[in-house]
Amino acid sequence: MQQVRTTCAYCGVGCGVVATAGAGRSVTIAGDGDHPANRGRLCSKGTHLGETVGLEGRLLHPEVAGKRTTWDKAIRHVARGFARAIADHGPDSVAFYVSGQLLTEDYYVANKLMKGFIGSANIDTNSRLCMSSAVAAHNRAFGEDVVPCTYEDLDEADLIVLVGSNTAWCHPVVYQRIVAARATRGTKVVVIDPRRTETCADADLHLALRPGSDVALMNGLLAHCRKAGLVDEVWCDAHLSVPGDFWAGLEGATLPETARQCDLAEADLAQFYALFAASPRSVTLFSQGINQSVRGTDQGNAIINLHLATGRIGKPGTGPFSITGQPNAMGGREVGGLATTLAAHRDFAEVNRTEVQRFWASPRIAGGPGLKAVDLFRQMREGRIKALWIMATNPAVSMPDAALVREALARCPLVVVSDCIAETDTSRQAQVKLPALAWGEKDGTVTNSDRTISRQRGFLAAPGEARPDWWIVGEVAKAMGWAEHFTYDSAAAIFREHARLSTYRNAGKRLFDIGHLAAISNADYDALEPQRWGGRPFADGRFPAPDGKARLIPVEQRVLDYAPLERWPLTLNTGRYRDQWHTMTRTGLSPRLSQHRREPQVDMHPADAAALDLADGVLARVATPQGESVFRVALNDGQRRGEIFTPIHWTDRQSSGGRTGLLPCGMVDPHSGQPAFKQTPARIEALPIDWHGFAVLRKTPARIPAGYVTRVRVAGGWLIELAGVRDPGPLAETLLPAGDRLDNIDAARGVRRLVLVEGAALVGAVYLTRSGPLPDRDWIVSQLLDCQASPVELLAGRPAKPLPDRGAQVCVCFDVGEKQITAAALAGASTLEAVGAATCAGTNCGSCRPAIARLLEAALTQQAEAAE
Structure with a gap:
């Protein structure tokens, strides 16, 4: 078997991979320790590339x-x-x-x-959909589309500002580099994002600003820097072209006015200003939260203006850093x-x-x-x-x-x-x-x-x-x-x-x-x-413009004219999940990557859900002026009030719901043409259903006659979520092939269970209910790989001898559940490192470490309260 050094197929981090091909199309994947982008690390998606190289579903002939x-x-x-x-x-x-x-x-x-x-x-x-606003901002400011930073700058920065980037999920290897810098040299981290994402777990400050107010925030910080004497006037005179009215345009950007426009507490904003002032080595890393906006180019230039005017560019540990989404x-x-x-x-x-x-x-x-x-x-x-x-x-x-x-x-x-x-x-x-x-x-x-x-x-x-x-x-x-x-x-x-x-x-x-x-x-x-290529751009103060100078671009905060709030009272934000990629044509082939989020969810604040009589886990219809789709409600107090979030990945091939692409409007940034995926007027309401359930199958039919269907890979087959408003009728028989099926119906509770086992191998099981409980999905799924599956136990929906409950999966790399992490914490693992030593969770890509930290904190709090 020959080892081949290659590059990961996913995000723009560009991690080096060592692939070893085995028999057939089996592949062993490892991180390339010699690649400068990742130094041997891989995220969950890269780690499981070997599960995605089979020929199922391939187009093989014209x-x-x-x-x-x-x-x-x-x-x-x-x-x-x-x-x-x-x-x-x-x-x-x-x-x-x-x-x-x-x-x-x-x-x-x-x-x-x-x-x-x-x-x-x-x-x-x-x-065009993910980084064209950054391209336009670079061209306007520098005269060429040049990213002036490198990953080494993250190692050398005193302050890293993450703007519109859930780095822990979307660029996990970069995130671990930031966490390492924080641990080894005390680098401060500020996260600027309307949502409290997993990236906030290691932040010194989180600014949950109003969506689309980034220009106001950066202009306010630049105005503060000028008043505090942090603008490098000598640098500006020598290397920047500054429009005559540029500074006058910032006179109204006071701290109180900036806080009002961004919907932030003045104290939090002042803390951010102080951190930036105290950190000459500052990197501002920005991604889709900046780019995917009708003001994306202006928002990018507001960030670049800040770094140009303060001379924080072209030097180690400094610069505006646009991080791309695609390989x-x-x-x-x-x-x-x-x-x-x-x-x-x-x-x-x-x-x-x-x-x-x-x-x-x-x-x-x-x-x-x-x-x-x-x-x-x-x-x-x-x-x-x-x-x-x-x-x-x-x-x-x-x-x-x-x-x-x-x-x-x-x-x-x-x-x-x-x-x-x-x-x-x-x-x-x-x-x-x-x-x-x-x-x-x-x-x-x-x-x-x-x-x-x-x-x-x-x-x-x-x-x-x-x-x-x-x-x-x-x-x-x-x-x-x-x-x-x-x-x-x-x-x-x-x-x-x-x-x-x-x-x-x-x-x-x-x-x-x-x-x-x-x-x-x-x-x-x-x-x-x-x-x-490019060495360290702008280290000599020269820029690829005709006069050799960069330009400060006047940008101002503007208010969007949305549809009437009476009809569309919510703001829809969209983005990625940790373990999925784009439209899942590749990651959807991996059973492991499919377990973190088995269905498309709509995240919303508990108070908003209560006001709309929506409970955690119910199905809901999200509608915008462009279209509608169905999602599973997930309560999340990290959402700002009045805002909801849905993932971009689900397609018709995987689900009858979750089609986020139907929802955003076609508004684009006037400079870059990049669509605004982050601020769509929306509403949400419960989806009426009469029954729900799930099926576990070795093979799934192309068409499933149910109102709501979502299918994901599991080891040995498929897990299919089902719901509907009409009598399911022959649904169970449609899902299971003909054979010696065991059928159980509880008419009083509207429960039906149908199981087909051939020999001692589970072919499929279907569980439908109107009001009764459903079996544990993970145990049913595990029976697909059990050569001694019991039809009686499957029909009952539980093993004769109860098994330990691991809880929802947290670490996809090592398949570790919530309850395993909590148990490790209660047994004495009081740090992330100790939990990792006890369970392996969080020791590979690290993208689950924020979730582990939350579970660890809750367990230690529980332990302390019990001891009082």
Whole structure:
């Protein structure tokens, strides 16, 4: 068995992975101790990558109109379709919608084809949804999209401010780095987030500000810094371009006024000001809570203004740090994967267009920015986009106002999807499906959040007829008549061209320049070690703007004009769960990752729930002006009053509810085009049901006739939650195949239990009730792997001899439950480290440590009260 060093498939942290392929497609996963991004650590998702590389659900052959075909026929069909649309309606009638899941080489070829040969800039990426506001803020302030920080800055900072980032869940390896800095050098941590998330557990201060008031907060802090003499006037004069009215615009940003706008206590705000003033080495790490807003670019610039004016940039332990959500969002930015950039950090200025066209020797070049994601699908619905190619993403789920997106796809004459998964909510509306390689099979590079380029290496054979994305795009380009320009025979050849373009007529104008890799050999490319481009940006005080200076951007707090509050009294926020990724096409394959949150929940404050007569655990319908979906209510006093939170992951393939994409509006930031996922007017009400229950099955049918259905993987099969308003009728028989079934009905309580065992192996069990109790799900699930399953015990819903109750799962890495942690604490484990030693919980990725800390505190409090 050969060990292969590669890079994780998930978030922008870009963790190094050591994969060891075994028999069949079995894979052992470990962290790469030599990779600078993670130093051997992995989060729960990375740890369980080995559970996601099977071939179940894979797209293995090209399909046209639902029928298998050859690659040659599929390629010709796509090429003819795009060529016909261009001939009849012009190059802007076609579009690509790509993904941060693509490798840089894939991105490069797709961007080259669209902008340099088709001649349109209608190529946008799902990265538009997560970090395009940061890109716009960087360009406005610095003159180029440059992240000025590195992960090492987190090790050296005196203060780390986390803004709109649940780092403990969304970037756990970075979070553990922050926790380590806090423990070893006393780094202070401030969390700025409307929700009290798990990230707040280790914070010195949490500011639960009003959603969307970040500009007011940062302007207030900058005004305070100027009054306190913390603005570096010498630095500003030498290195910044400051509009004449910039400082006058901050005169009203007093502490009381800022506290009022942000809905914060003045004392908490003053504490934040004092921490920032006392910490010259400050890093402000920001993520989706800043970016996913109609003021996302202004919010990013407010943060950057603060660091520029105080000189806290370009030095160790300082800077504004945008941390990306996807594994190659940064690589896509480098090659021009956004509709608003050309290539290699160039915009559409005439000189850049001329240079790129000359470099590509292309017949034409896009004349200016193309359609951003939201506008792209709107124009498609209006009939202006005649052919769309979607690569490695699922916009029918992930885009805002997803019902509009589905309607747009249904109206488009030609929809092509290249993906590794056969059935997604998006691919169901495609006329052409092209099988792409998945993680573990494909080969290329990715760039993480701190500009480190790393190799993704294949260690599994390509299954079926799956091919690299760059190969698929190149073959279509050849079939469209541009064969001599797309003659790549390897990812290394594409990378060399990408590197040459980065340095072509650059001469220091742009920091992105990897020209030293332009002649890299195939062997050296194969062995390429992680390396960061750009060094320490701005250390010399020079910026990639024509005058060499950065710019302070005047930004002001604005109030959004929402729909009438009488009808939409709540504000909906959306985001990620700890153990899931995007639309779960990969993580949904892992039984372990599916246990942390088995259903899509709506988090709400207990007082709001009480006012609406909603109890913990009931089903509720969340509605917005765009649509509605069903969630399980989860009471959470970490929510601000009047605000609710739902996860982004669930799709039609997993649930009849939980479709968060249906809910956000299509409002976007005017500068970046990034949608506002964080502030949607909403309402919530109980979902009337007459019965509920669950099923545990080895196999699940494609269609389940129930009003509410959610299915997740478990070891050996599926756990399916069920509810409805009509008599379930033949539901149980639909779920279980024909056989010698045991059936028990308690008519008085409206309880039905149906069990099918073949030999001594459980095939499936269904439990439905109107008012009676339901069995313990975990015990029923465990019987799928028990070769001595007892039909009598299963029908009773409990073992003859009671088993220890572990409680709800807390640590997915080691499968440790709440009650096990509490028991360890009561037995003398009084610290996180002691609990870890006793149970292993929290000793791998650390993302469960905040939950362990809460349980530990509760147990120790209980113990102390009992001793009094």
